[in-house]
Structures are given as C-alpha cells and as structure tokens.
Amino acid sequence: MPLQPSPTKDPIPGTVIFDGAMAMRGYALNKMCYSFNEEAGRAAFLADEDGYCDRFGLNEAQKAAIKARNALDLIAAGGNIYYLAKFIGMLGLNVQDVGAQQTGMTVEEFKAKLQAAGH
Amino acid sequence: MPLQPSPTKDPIPGTVIFDGAMAMRGYALNKMCYSFNEEAGRAAFLADEDGYCDRFGLNEAQKAAIKARNALDLIAAGGNIYYLAKFIGMLGLNVQDVGAQQTGMTVEEFKAKLQAAGH
Amino acid sequence: MAKIVGGVTTSHIPAIGNAIAKELFEDPYWKPFFDGYPAVRAWLDKVKPDVAIVVYNDHGLNFFLDKMPTFSVGAAFEYENRDEGWGLQPLPPYPGDPELSWHLIESLVADEFDICSCQEMAVDHGFTVPMSLLWPDRAARTVKTIPVAVNTVQHPLPTPARCFKLGQAIGRAVESYGKDLKVVVLGTGGLSHQLDGERAGFINKAFDLMCLEKIVDEPETLARYSIHDLVRLAGAQGAELILWLIMRGALGDKVSKVHSNYHIPISNTGAGLLVLESA
Amino acid sequence: MAKIVGGVTTSHIPAIGNAIAKELFEDPYWKPFFDGYPAVRAWLDKVKPDVAIVVYNDHGLNFFLDKMPTFSVGAAFEYENRDEGWGLQPLPPYPGDPELSWHLIESLVADEFDICSCQEMAVDHGFTVPMSLLWPDRAARTVKTIPVAVNTVQHPLPTPARCFKLGQAIGRAVESYGKDLKVVVLGTGGLSHQLDGERAGFINKAFDLMCLEKIVDEPETLARYSIHDLVRLAGAQGAELILWLIMRGALGDKVSKVHSNYHIPISNTGAGLLVLESA
Ligand SMILES: [Fe+3]
Numbered sequence: 048m049p050l051q052p053s054p055t056k057d058p059i060p061g062t063v064i065f066d067g068a069m070a071m072r073g074y075a076l077n078k079m080c081y082s083f084n085e086e087a088g089r090a091a092f093l094a095d096e097d098g099y100c101d102r103f104g105l106n107e108a109q110k111a112a113i114k115a116r117n118a119l120d121l122i123a124a125g126g127n128i129y130y131l132a133k134f135i136g137m138l139g140l141n142v143q144d145v146g147a148q149q150t151g152m153t154v155e156e157f158k159a160k161l162q163a164a165g166h
Numbered sequence: 167m168p169l170q171p172s173p174t175k176d177p178i179p180g181t182v183i184f185d186g187a188m189a190m191r192g193y194a195l196n197k198m199c200y201s202f203n204e205e206a207g208r209a210a211f212l213a214d215e216d217g218y219c220d221r222f223g224l225n226e227a228q229k230a231a232i233k234a235r236n237a238l239d240l241i242a243a244g245g246n247i248y249y250l251a252k253f254i255g256m257l258g259l260n261v262q263d264v265g266a267q268q269t270g271m272t273v274e275e276f277k278a279k280l281q282a283a284g285h
Numbered sequence: 286m287a288k289i290v291g292g293v294t295t296s297h298i299p300a301i302g303n304a305i306a307k308e309l310f311e312d313p314y315w316k317p318f319f320d321g322y323p324a325v326r327a328w329l330d331k332v333k334p335d336v337a338i339v340v341y342n343d344h345g346l347n348f349f350l351d352k353m354p355t356f357s358v359g360a361a362f363e364y365e366n367r368d369e370g371w372g373l374q375p376l377p378p379y380p381g382d383p384e385l386s387w388h389l390i391e392s393l394v395a396d397e398f399d400i401c402s403c404q405e406m407a408v409d410h411g412f413t414v415p416m417s418l419l420w421p422d423r424a425a426r427t428v429k430t431i432p433v434a435v436n437t438v439q440h441p442l443p444t445p446a447r448c449f450k451l452g453q454a455i456g457r458a459v460e461s462y463g464k465d466l467k468v469v470v471l472g473t474g475g476l477s478h479q480l481d482g483e484r485a486g487f488i489n490k491a492f493d494l495m496c497l498e499k500i501v502d503e504p505e506t507l508a509r510y511s512i513h514d515l516v517r518l519a520g521a522q523g524a525e526l527i528l529w530l531i532m533r534g535a536l537g538d539k540v541s542k543v544h545s546n547y548h549i550p551i552s553n554t555g556a557g558l559l560v561l562e563s564a
Numbered sequence: 565m566a567k568i569v570g571g572v573t574t575s576h577i578p579a580i581g582n583a584i585a586k587e588l589f590e591d592p593y594w595k596p597f598f599d600g601y602p603a604v605r606a607w608l609d610k611v612k613p614d615v616a617i618v619v620y621n622d623h624g625l626n627f628f629l630d631k632m633p634t635f636s637v638g639a640a641f642e643y644e645n646r647d648e649g650w651g652l653q654p655l656p657p658y659p660g661d662p663e664l665s666w667h668l669i670e671s672l673v674a675d676e677f678d679i680c681s682c683q684e685m686a687v688d689h690g691f692t693v694p695m696s697l698l699w700p701d702r703a704a705r706t707v708k709t710i711p712v713a714v715n716t717v718q719h720p721l722p723t724p725a726r727c728f729k730l731g732q733a734i735g736r737a738v739e740s741y742g743k744d745l746k747v748v749v750l751g752t753g754g755l756s757h758q759l760d761g762e763r764a765g766f767i768n769k770a771f772d773l774m775c776l777e778k779i780v781d782e783p784e785t786l787a788r789y790s791i792h793d794l795v796r797l798a799g800a801q802g803a804e805l806i807l808w809l810i811m812r813g814a815l816g817d818k819v820s821k822v823h824s825n826y827h828i829p830i831s832n833t834g835a836g837l838l839v840l841e842s843a
C-alpha cells in the first residue's frame with residue numbers, strides 16, 4: 048500500500064465511515080448504548096432487553112442486531128463503534144472477540160493475525 | 167461616546183465581564199440556577215431554599231445573595247445573568263424589575279430612562 | 286443548487302414572546318415594534334424560502350458551562366422548545382433539514398471552523414421568537430430550520446471578525462449544496478441592551494443606527510470591533526451583534542435593503558429590523 | 565513565563581489499563597510494551613513538569629452525539645474518571661489548573677479556534693491510561709492536568725492540518741502565560757488500529773514507523789494527510805494520529821528525540837512511544 052496522501056475518497060473496503068448519513072440512521076441505537084455508561088442503564092437493559100430497546104425507539108433492524116449480538120449488523124444499522132463498545136463490554140466481550148466475529152475468524156486466528164502484523 | 171473601535175480594554179463601569187475568573191467563582195451558583203429550567207428544580211428550591219443551595223455547594227456569599235434576592239450581590243458572587251434570569255423569572259420578576267433594583271431606581275423611573283434613550 | 290435568497294435581522298427578547306401570546310399587536314407600547322413585521326412577511330411570501338438558518342444564542346437552556354461550545358450547528362430531524370424556567374408552555378417542535386445540516390458541518394469543518402454538531406438540541410426564545418415574528422401562522426409554515434448557536438454566555442466570545450468569516454463560510458457551504466433550495470438566514474438578537482450590573486438599561490441609539498446602516502454595504506467596518514468594544518458601545522447583551530455579522534457574512538458581497546425598522550425601547554432593548562436581499 | 569519542556573506520545577487503549585490493574589508488567593505478552601516506559605519516567609523525573617496538557621479523544625463517556633464539539637478544553641478544578649460501561653472501579657480525580665486553562669481558552673479563541681470550554685468534564689481511558697503509564701505512583705504525582713479532547717467519534721473529524729495548527733496555537737498560548745511553569749504535552753492514542761468492520765484488526769507497521777520518524781523533524785509531512793487517508797493507511801481508529809499532531813505542533817519547530825519504542829500488537833494496536841524535548 049503506498050503511504051502517500053491521496054486526493055481520492057474511494058470507499059475503504061470493510062470500513063464504514065461514521066458520517067452524518069450513518070449518524071442520522073443510528074441515533075437511537077447509539078443513545079441506548081451511551082446509557083450503558085451507567086450501571087442503572089445496564090441493569091435495566093439486562094432485566095428487559097426488548098422493553099429497553101423500545102424505550103429508546105430502536106427500529107427493527109437495530110433490535111434484531113442487538114438481539115443477535117452481531118457487530119456488523121449493528122454497524123450497518125447506524126451503530127458507532129465507540130458506543131457499541133459499551134454494549135460489547137457489558138456482555139463481557141473484548142475487542143478481540145468482536146474482531147474475530149467481524150472477520151469470521153476464531154479468536155485465536157484473529158490474535159495470530161495481529162501478531163503477524165509485527166513481522 | 168465615540169463609536170470607533172478601541173485597542174484598550176479599560177473596565178466598563180457598572181459592568182462585570184463574565185470571564186474565566188468569574189466562571190471559576192460562580193460555578194455552583196450558576197449550576198443551581200440552570201436547574202431552574204426544570205419544574206422539579208424550582209419546586210425543590212421553593213420547598214427548602216437552604217437545603218437546595220447546600221446541595222449545589224453554594225458558598226456563604228452566594229447563599230446570602232440568593233436569600234436577599236440581590237442581583238448585584240449575585241453577580242459579584244459569580245452569577246451569570248443568563249442563569250440568574252431563571253431565578254429571577256421563577257420569582258415572578260422581569261428584567262425591568264431587576265434593572266430598577268440594580269440601578270437604585272423605581273421601576274417607573276427605570277422605564278422612563280429606557281423611553282428617554284429613544285429621543 | 287441551493288441559494289441564499291436573503292437575510293433578516295430581528296430582536297429575539299422573551300418579552301416579545303409574551304406580547305405575541307397576549308396579542309398586544311395594537312397596544313400603544315408594542316404597536317411601533319410589531320408594525321415593522323408585515324413588510325418582512327410580505328417579502329418572505331414573495332421569496333418563499335425552503336430553509337431558514339437561524340443564527341441565535343442559547344440563553345442557558347440547551348448549553349451549560351460544563352460544555353460551552355463557541356459555534357454549534359443543529360443536525361436533528363426536529364428541534365424542541367422547552368420551558369426556560371419561567372413556566373411558559375413550550376411551543377411545538379420545529380422541523381429540521383438534517384441533510385443540509387450535515388452538508389454545512391462537513392463544509393465548515395473542512396474550512397477549519399471547529400463546529401459542535403448537535404443531533405438533539407432544545408431551542409429557546411432566541412430561536413422561537415424570530416420564528417413566531419416571521420411565520421406567525423404555524424399551520425401554514427413549511428420552512429425547515431437549522432439552528433446555529435453562538436456562545437454569548439461565557440467570555441471569551443468569538444470575535445466579530447471570526448463571526449463574519451463563519452458567515453462567509455456558511456454562504457460558501459450553502460452555495461455548494463446540490464439540491465435546489467432557497468435559504469434565508471436570520472441574524473437574531475441585539476441591538477444595544479444590557480440586563481446586568483449598575484449599567485442595566487444602557488441603550489445606545491447612535492451606535493444602533495450606525496450598525497443598521499453599515500451592515501448593509503460595509504459590514505467589514507463592524508467586524509473590526511472587539512467584543513470589549515461591543516460591550517462598551519452596545520451593552521453586555523448588545524454583543525449579540527455578532528449574530529447579525531454571521532448572517533451578513535453568509536449573504537455575500539452585495540445586498541440590497543428591502544426593509545428596515547428601528548424602535549426604542551421594547552423592554553430593555555433597542556430593536557432593529559432589517560430585510561436584506563442577496564444580489 | 566511558562567515553557568513547554570517537551571512532549572510524549574503513547575497509546576491509551578483500555579487493555580493497558582487492565583494490564584496495569586493486573587500488574588502484568590513481566591508477562592511475556594506485555595513486557596515489550598511496558599519496558600518502553602521507565603525511560604519516559606526518568607525523563608519526567610528530570611524535567612519535572614508542573615502541568616500536563618493531555619490531548620486525547622473521548623470514547624463516549626463525557627460527550628454524546630447531542631453535543632459533539634470538535635475541540636474541547638477542560639477548565640475545571642479537577643477531572644473525574646467514571647465507569648465507561650464495563651464496570652471498572654473509577655480512578656481518583658485528577659487536579660486541574662483552571663487558571664492556565666482559561667489563559668489557553670482566551671488565547672485560542674482570540675486566535676480563531678472555536679473551542680468548547682468544559683468547566684466539568686469526566687475523563688476516560690484516553691486520558692487516564694497515559695497518566696497511569698507516565699506517573700504510576702499516584703501519591704507522589706504533583707503534576708496538574710488540562711484535558712484537551714478532540715472529536716474522533718463523529719465525522720467530519722478536524723483535518724490533520726487544522727490539528728497541527730491548534731497545537732501551534734497551544735504552544736503560543738503557553739509561552740505567553742505569565743507564571744513560571746513547565747508544561748509537558750501528551751499526544752495520546754494511535755498508532756494504526758481498527759476495531760470495527762470486516763477490516764477489524766488492520767495494522768500498518770510501515771505507516772506507523774514512518775509516522776514515528778517524520779513526526780520528529782517533518783511533522784508538516786503528516787499534516788498533509790486527509791482524515792480519509794489516515795483511515796485508509798492507519799485504520800479507523802488510527803486517525804487518532806491527529807492527537808499526536810496537536811502535541812507536535814505545540815512543541816515548536818525544533819525538537820530532539822529523547823526516547824522511542826514501538827511494539828505490535830498490544831490488543832489490536834500498534835503501540836508507538838516517543839519522548840520529544842523542546843529545543
Ligand atoms: Fe438574547
């Protein structure tokens with residue numbers, strides 16, 4: 048990959064830029080995830096997942112992605128990784144678990160890929 | 167008064183610029199007044215003025231000025247007029263009542279002064 | 286392509302909102318003020334703007350000192366009005382145009398303006414009073430809105446020069462938007478007034494009249510003042526003139542004056558009204 | 565007069581905070597990373613800074629999309645750390661220097677940077693992890709802090725060029741402060757990493773090594789990239805390089821490299837460490 052600046056803005060494969068269009072789509076989902084900063088928000092979600100999603104006005108795609116714990120679907124539905132990280136953390140998962148899920152690898156394979164980048 | 171721009175920053179008589187120094191002094195007071203946007207905040211204050219002031223950590227000068235409904239003292243204690251306006255409004259006073267209080271006039275005198283500015 | 290059709294300046298003080306609620310249009314105190322507005326509405330009926338960019342200052346409803354941005358641009362589907370503390374019934378929400386908002390924000394940040402984007406934003410009297418004055422018939426109102434809020438609460442305020450440049454950048458941003466839209470820019474607040482301190486009630490008619498004249502053809506003259514100058518010459522809240530400068534910057538070099546009015550006092554304020562049409 | 569004595573760059577990912585809490589300093593996975601830090605602490609012991617300006621990005625603790633400022637400067641007496649959602653015990657608060665904060669804000673706004681001032685501000689791992697790495701002995705820590713938060717959550721992000729200019733303006737602001745203070749600037753985050761999407765786990769060693777070299781003597785080269793370039797070359801979160809550029813801008817034209825380290829991977833990240841001393 049050439050390291051120079053480029054005037055083009057070609058899409059970057061496997062990467063969603065969280066711009067205004069995504070922000071408009073994902074506001075409710077991200078607002079719910081932001082509420083997971085608070086212990087009370089996490090407890091309320093875990094006690095009644097569907098009710099909590101409805102309280103924030105999530106759409107069907109967002110609710111399904113939350114139910115499935117599916118990171119790629121959450122991103123496609125307008126989720127921002129910084130807020131999704133709170134949902135992921137609440138579930139006891141870390142960024143390598145989620146990296147493996149998104150890339151279709153086992154966690155061990157994903158870690159090996161990261162190690163390989165050092166060589 | 168000459169209308170030209172001036173490079174000097176001489177103090178403006180009768181005017182407190184709400185800068186960082188004032189902001190540091192008045193944070194608790196202004197935060198309390200900001201809470202008066204909410205009906206719940208206004209009700210809680212009116213039910214127990216001292217307790218509400220303590221909850222926001224007001225210092226003695228701020229508490230005394232709140233108790234006395236004294237606008238100049240509130241400003242000297244770090245109050246910002248935009249947040250104080252909520253306190254004033256809650257008391258059923260308007261900007262002309264407060265203008266009169268600050269200038270040592272009756273409300274009628276204060277209104278007459280404003281009328282005179284048109285001529 | 287989108288086009289800025291013109292701009293309007295108007296006071297936005299809460300007392301006007303009260304007078305509208307009480308329908309004091311023919312009251313002798315209020316009549317000389319309200320009589321300025323039919324000509325503005327006639328102009329709006331003629332140009333039929335699709336979107337109003339409303340430049341105002343939040344007076345402690347949406348922003349507190351914990352997070353006080355210099356320039357904020359709304360990017361919401363709608364903007365709620367809320368009780369500001371004096372117990373008034375809030376007005377219904379105002380529809381936004383988030384797509385144009387994001388275009389503005391993209392363009393302004395690329396242009397090195399350090400914008401705060403607001404995907405949820407309560408608007409106060411600084412925004413609602415001008416909307417009520419310009420489009421009193423809410424049911425017939427079709428204009429979408431984009432609030433642009435400027436810090437006038439916590440010094441340092443942005444300099445008049447910076448505000449004028451922000452306006453110019455807003456102008457460039459609108460003109461580069463792909464959709465066929467007519468945009469009007471409202472510069473709200475002002476003119477001279479001061480609410481706080483022993484100097485409360487300060488009004489400077491000579492300064493106000495000079496501003497009403499210079500802002501048409503020589504806005505750069507006004508952009509040369511410092512904030513300290515404006516507080517001295519126009520009163521602590523007269524610094525809201527920076528909101529007018531943003532509006533004026535957005536209109537481009539040449540404008541023509543369609544209408545103006547000036548009246549002292551409404552409440553504590555010298556009320557200046559202008560309709561400027563873009564060349 | 566205050567003086568910027570130098571700058572430090574360091575990763576700030578939460579995994580480091582966990583590893584510190586578990587004291588994994590000799591763990592084979594972590595040792596090559598932690599071994600880079602004693603030299604940084606030795607340098608800090610030598611220069612004894614009074615204040616650390618910590619340039620970081622909030623990861624969704626203090627800021628939400630309802631009010632997302634481009635650049636925020638803390639102006640509080642102290643800064644709280646809070647639970648970010650994963651239930652960790654927050655660290656004790658960090659003392660601020662609000663007087664210097666207000667001097668910075670005055671100077672930056674006069675310089676046409678549209679700052680959001682924050683008189684209350686919760687700091688997240690982006691701030692606390694570097695503080696723990698550089699001053700692990702909390703009881704002995706005397707340095708005061710000023711958080712400078714940069715939007716990396718919601719595009720548009722500020723351009724690398726704008727960030728470098730902000731750094732230069734911070735440098736001018738510090739140098740014009742009347743008190744005799746030594747200031748260190750931390751550029752946190754980076755280097756290449758990406759958490760989201762099918763491209764998760766992307767790391768670009770060649771780009772990271774180039775950045776570690778160029779930022780010393782040719783930072784303008786890096787300021788020429790677009791945000792889109794950085795996402796492409798360094799991954800979605802690798803755009804945090806803009807935080808390094810702010811630090812570098814503040815240090816002035818000439819710096820000397822005191823220490824550096826680079827290790828892949830810690831968690832998903834290429835971890836770059838630099839100590840630069842101002843000339
Ligand atoms: Fe106002």
Ligand SMILES: [Fe+3]
Binds near residue numbers: 576
């Ligand atoms: Fe980060």
